[in-house]
Amino acid sequence: MAESPTDAAPDRVAQIQADWQRERPDVDTSAQGVIGRLHRVGMSLTRRLIEVYARFDLTEPEFDLLATLRRSPGHARAAGDLAAHTMVTTGGLTKRVDRLEERGLVRRRGEASDARRRTVELTDAGRELIDRAFTAHMRNERDLVDELSPSDAADLERILTTWLRRLGEP
The missing domain is CATH 1.10.10.10 (Winged helix-like DNA-binding domain superfamily/Winged helix DNA-binding domain)
Known part of the structure; x- marks a missing residue:
């Protein structure tokens, strides 16, 4: 079973959000949790896809x-x-x-x-x-x-x- 976000150790995006919360508590960074992770997933997927293309x-x-x-x-x-x-x-x-x-x-x-x-x-x-x-x-x-x-x-x-x-x- 996949772990929920609350079960997992803080990832890089969570650390960035925490840093911004400390520095700019007046700004809502909750959307960054979705966008930041989606961006990182996209980069990781692209890297893995390109590896296959390169084999050809x-x-x-x-x-x-x-x-x-x-x-x-x-x-x-x-x-x-x-x-x-x-x-x-x-x-x-x-x-x-x-x-x-x-x-x-x-x-x-x-x-x-x-x-x-x-x-x-x-x-x-x-x-x-x-x-x-x-x-x-x-x-x-x-x-x-x-x-x-x-x-x-x-x-x-x-x-x-x-x-x-x-x-x-x-």
């Missing part, structure tokens, strides 16, 4: 780009559409596609005269790599979520879904 010589944005292509119809997307479906900015997209194309993982096809009408598609090598990387990624995510009880994981998913919606995330 991929960065996080490259993994995301390949995964987006893999789950797209025909394993391809218009170049102009690709940034909207990934966590890659339009400015960084060309560089990442170039690197993946040099490695033989994707190819561009379509009108050379109009980059907006070009399509980026997975090659067979790209599909094989992202399939292996995605399998490892899902195993890693399962291991990370299994640190929580099934009930806590379900509660957390529900809470985060609600919060993202309220923050205006699609």
